[in-house]
Each structure stands twice: as structure tokens, then as C-alpha cells.
């Protein structure tokens with residue numbers, strides 16, 4: 001059973017009474033009145049604000065109706081828990097919450113997640129369009145691509161009958177071995193926040209709610225239910241929390257999902273600090289906080305410390321937000337005011353995002369998959385990073401004998417596993433792979449890189465070898481004009497990788513193939529960074545991440561030059577694990593139910609900042625990415641106007657083919673100390689024809705020039721000289737200027 005493992009970990013010894021598990025035991029809902037009747041109700045007046053409408057409808061609601069909004073159920077049967085999903089939920093979905101139809105408040109149907117409409121595994125998965133991984137979308141460095149992808153998957157969610165998409169994962173890539181990095185936006189708070197923020201905005205453009213998750217510091221999967229994160233408060237505000245803050249401000253999500261782990265000794269879903277103080281008070285969040293599935297541990301502490309809705313029962317030990325919450329309110333342990341606030345927050349988001357005024361239709365498969373395939377393909381094409389190219393790529397039509405080796409590249413492309421798993425139209429390209437239970441299966445999408453290449457290189461003879469036998473593969477390589485080795489690293493929710501080496505003897509395979517034929521290009525499909533002991537022996541490397549539904553087409557188009565690669569790394573690729581802040585993932589391998597601390601002593605010095613501060617030379621730096629053309633940077637200028645740092649420069653395509661470049665601005669303080677020598681301050685992707693140039697102007701968010709002050713809750717910019725570095729990655733400066741910046745103190749929201 002899909003979730004046996006997940007449930008097993010979090011609720012081992014809880015013998016729940018069967019009746020408590022029947023979600024269908026919900027009080028009978030009264031039938032909905034007609035649209036006409038509803039339209040005359042005061043709270044349905046669209047001229048009023050979401051807040052006013054919320055207050056009006058709250059007055060009409062009974063205690064049980066409010067309570068109903070606060071209790072979420074798993075949308076999938078869990079027979080081993082004697083749990084039957086609510087009748088009204090969609091099978092194999094993530095969640096369901098009863099609405100109040102008599103007042104026009106719809107039921108809440110929740111689907112995972114960030115790359116598309118996911119299904120829990122089982123016999124009747126929904127087949128939907130998958131974007132490339134979140135990490136891949138971040139590698140586009142193109143917020144518009146983030147928005148378009150979000151809009152597309154949000155549209156599919158809507159058509160599928162879901163009004164909440166559990167998207168918006170922006171946990172900072174602090175631990176490169178985290179099995180869920182593929183769902184997130186990389187290691188830099190600004191890039192990650194901007195990219196995921198735009199994706200959330202896109203999802204919500206469909207009048208559905210997106211989440212922002214997992215709040216906060218759920219940066220590794222090992223021991224995620226048991227670990228406790230400690231980090232200097234200010235450092236947290238400048239790293240993990242800053243990524244969430246940017247994504248929150250840009251995306252304005254209706255809901256935030258609190259995380260499994262503890263922070264400063266307290267569970268994420270009952271942390272007064274995280275939920276009441278940071279999120280609701282400091283940032284002004286007006287929507288609702290839902291727990292992660294199995295992350296609610298109490299009634300009174302959780303409710304009073306900021307959790308608004310329990311999710312995914314029966315993942316928790318008890319239905320804390322059902323009868324126990326009613327009892328707590330009756331006894332005054334949770335105030336009536338707070339109880340109304342909890343329900344009001346759910347209602348506010350539903351009004352604010354247009355969920356109530358634009359009810360989702362009954363779920364159907366009425367989706368234009370072809371059109372949506374092109375949206376995900378564009379994302380993948382901008383996400384693919386060309387890491388190395390000794391004049392091997394793009395492939396020319398004159399190559400006669402090509403060997404394709406490994407990773408089922410004859411039939412499909414890989415995706416990441418766990419609750420975010422989107423199942424492909426037409427079924428999996430390869431069946432029976434990966435774990436039999438959650439977070440399996442390992443899913444290959446039926447988009448064959450080999451077929452896509454054959455269509456583009458009609459004169460070439462392309463031979464496939466699965467790569468299982470190193471000698472056979474090397475022999476084929478020796479007999480070919482050129483070799484494409486497809487290597488992969490499957491990563492998934494709930495498990496971290498032991499190390500950054502490619503699994504399954506693939507390093508040996510690549511080394512042997514490259515020895516047999518120097519004209520070898522490696523195509524990687526990984527969740528994040530890996531080590532490349534064979535790098536010097538191959539002629540080209542592309543990082544295709546998990547490239548989504550049309551990934552095979554995207555890879556072929558980049559390999560043949562139909563698309564000029566323009567992805568840049570949203571993470572650092574270390575040269576060795578010894579360069580990382582911690583030698584291995586804390587608590588790895590996981591010991592069941594064992595509590596432990598994860599001390600982020602590196603603070604905000606994450607990713608390239610850590611590498612800079614420690615003068616480590618990475619294998620590939622953050623921001624890195626090659627192109628089939630070349631760019632020239634000039635006219636860098638920086639000035640402060642109206643307390644804002646403005647930067648302008650020119651980028652010119654000086655090569656022979658059209659291409660896109662990601663211009664990156666890093667800022668280095670000269671008279672003051674930050675957590676690292678420099679920070680990413682701004683970026684802009686430009687699209688240029690050969691010979692064309694463009695003028696770019698960017699403004700730097702003042703928080704990226706400041707140090708956060710915990711006591712005063714302010715962002716403090718120190719007066720002094722700062723170096724502005726125009727660069728094509730964290731280590732390839734193209735031009736620098738110095739600028740004097742006056743002292744400034746900004747409030748907690750950076751204003």
C-alpha cells in the first residue's frame with residue numbers, strides 16, 4: 001500500500017478507534033441553495049472586500065460548520081488504518097475538507113503538488129501534465145516561465161476538480177543530499193523566492209489556492225518527523241525564511257503548510273515563533289496555515305500557536321481539530337476569537353483567491369494535453385544546463401553512428417518520487433521500477449529522447465544499449481562516431497541520498513564508455529548536484545534535471561541545437577562532499593523514532609556563500625551555464641536613488657546563433673561584513689539574436705544589502721562602499737563597479 005511506510009513512520013503505535021477514522025461520519029451537510037438565492041446574500045457581494053465578506057459569513061455559521069473547515073482528511077483510502085476517504089473527495093487525492101454548501105462555501109479538494117496534479121499511487125492514477133522539477137524551473141532563471149508553468153498546472157488542477165494545489169515548495173537547498181531538493185527552488189533565497197513566488201502566482205491565476213511550504217527548515221528528509229533545527233534567529237531570517245518571505249510576497253499564497261520538523265525544540269505546526277510571530281505578525285499573512293500530513297500533534301498548543309487547519313487525517317494520531325477542538329473552545333482553552341480567526345482565515349483565502357466566486361467544476365479529464373505539453377517543454381528547454389562542451393554539441397547532421405546508453409533513454413525520461421508524483425498520459429514508460437511502497441514507484445514519462453533524436457537526425461543510425469553491462473556498452477561506444485550516455489539519480493520524498501555519487505555503477509559505466517570513445521556527451525537527469533569523477537574524460541555534459549512530460553523532446557532539441565541551452569545552476573555542484581558544511585546528512589541513516597538536533601551552525605552561509613567564505617572551488621558554481629553562442633557584458637553602472645540601489649548594464653550576443661543569457665548581479669560589501677563575501681542581488685534573463693544587444697536595468701531589494709537584527713526586527717544597511725559584480729555565475733565576473741550606499745534601517749518587511 002502506497003502510504004504504509006509514511007504512516008508507519010509517523011504513527012506506529014497509535015491504535016485508533018475505528019469510528020474516529022470514518023471521515024464520512026461528518027454531520028450531514030445541508031443542500032446548497034440555488035445560485036440565485038445565494039447571490040442575494042450579503043457575503044456574496046463581490047464589491048465587498050474578502051475581509052468584509054468573511055466577517056459577514058462567519059456570523060451565519062454554526063460552531064460545527066466552523067469546526068468542519070478546520071479538519072482535513074486524506075483523499076485516499078487507508079485500509080490498514082481502517083480509514084475510508086470522504087465520499088465527496090477525489091480518489092487517490094491528497095486531501096479533502098468539508099465546506100458549508102448552504103452558505104455557498106465549497107468543499108475543499110486538495111491535490112499535490114508543485115510540478116502538476118499528482119496522484120497517490122494505486123490503480124486509478126490521474127494522468128496529467130508534469131512540469132520539470134522545481135529545481136529545473138529555478139534553473140531557467142525566468143520568472144515568466146515559472147508563472148506560465150504554475151498557470152498551466154493550476155488550470156489542470158481546476159479542471160480536475162481541485163481548488164487547492166499543494167504547490168509552492170521553497171525549502172532552501174541547504175543540504176545537497178536532501179531527497180526533496182528537486183521539488184524546491186535552489187540554494188539562494190532570492191532566486192528561489194522569486195521563482196517559486198511566480199509559480200504560486202501562476203497557480204492562483206486560476207482562482208484556486210496554492211500553498212507555500214514547508215514552513216520551515218524542512219531541509220532534509222532523514223528524520224523529518226523527529227529532528228529539531230537550531231539556527232541563529234537572524235541567520236534564519238536571511239536564509240530559509242527569506243526565501244519563504246520573497247515567495248510569500250510575490251505569490252501571495254492563500255495557504256501556508258507548516259512542516260514536520262521541530263524548530264528551537266517546538267514542532268513546526270505548533271511553533272508560536274514561526275506561525276504567529278514570523279508569518280502572521282511580521283509578514284502580515286492573512287490566509288490559513290494547514291499542517292503537513294501527519295504534522296499536527298496537539299489541539300490547544302497547535303491552535304493557540306498558529307495552526308489553523310489539521311490536514312490529511314488519519315496521518316495524525318488523533319483528530320485534534322475535531323471534537324477536541326470543540327471541547328477546547330467550550331472550555332476557553334482556545335478562545336472563541338481564535339476559533340473564529342481560524343475559520344475566518346480559511347474563508348478569507350477562499351474569498352480572496354476567487355474560489356467561492358468561481359467554484360471548481362466537477363473533476364474531468366477535459367485537458368488540452370498538447371498545448372500543456374508545450375508549456376512544460378518550454379520550461380524544460382530553458383532549464384537544461386550545458387555544463388561542459390568541447391565542441392561536441394550541438395550534434396551535427398553529419399554524425400552517422402550514434403550510441404545512446406543508459407537510463408531507458410530509448411523510451412522515456414525520469415521524474416522525482418513521493419507525494420508530488422505526477423503520472424503521465426499513456427502510462428509509465430517503464431513499469432516495476434523503484435520501491436513498491438511510498439515513495440515509489442520510480443516513474444519514467446513516455447517521452448523518448450532517442451525517438452526525438454531519430455526524428456531530427458534521419459541519416460544517423462542510432463543504437464541503444466541499456467548500460468547494464470559496462471563491457472557491452474563500451475564496445476558499442478568504440479564502434480560509434482559519438483556516444484550519448486544518459487545517467488540518472490532518482491531522488492524522492494522521505495529519503496535522502498547517502499552521498500552525491502551517481503548510483504548503480506553509473507560512474508564506472510561513463511568512465512568505460514568515455515575511455516572507448518572520447519566523443520561522449522553525458523546527459524544527466526538528477527534531483528540536484530552530483531559528483532563527476534569522469535568529467536575530464538568526456539567531451540560534453542548537460543544537466544537535464546527531471547525534465548517533465550515532454551522531457552525527451554526538450555533534451556533532443558538542446559542536443560541538436562534547435563534550442564540553444566540557457567539554463568544556469570540554481571545550486572552549487574561541489575567538487576567533493578568534504579567541501580560541504582557537514583560531512584554527512586545529520587541522522588543518516590535514519591533510526592526510527594530517534595530524536596536528534598540539526599544545528600545549522602553555518603547560519604545563512606548557504607551554498608555558494610559557504611563556498612566563497614571557505615574558498616572552496618566547486619565542480620560547477622552556482623549560476624553556471626554555457627551556451628552555443630557567446631555574450632559580452634558592458635556599461636555597468638550603479639547608483640542609489642530614492643534609497644534604492646539601481647544597476648544598469650548592456651549584454652550583447654557576440655556569437656553566431658540566437659541565445660539567452662542570465663546576467664547576474666552579485667554584491668560584495670567592502671567596509672562591512674556579511675555572512676559571506678557576496679550575495680546575489682539581482683538577475684535578468686535576456687534573449688538576443690546574433691549581434692543584438694540590450695540595455696538592462698535592475699533594482700536590488702534592500703534586504704539583500706542588509707543584515708537582519710533580531711532584537712529590533714529590522715534590516716540594517718551599513719553605510720559604506722559596495723562592489724557590484726556583473727557576472728555569468730558566482731565565479732565568472734565580467735565587470736565590477738563600486739558604489740557608496742547610505743545607512744538605512746528597514747522594517748521587518750524590508751520597507
Ligand code: BGC
Pocket residue numbers: 094112113166213292293312419
Ligand atoms: C508532504 C507534503 C504533501 C503532503 C500531502 C506530505 O508528506 O510533505 O508536501 O503536500 O504529504 O500529500
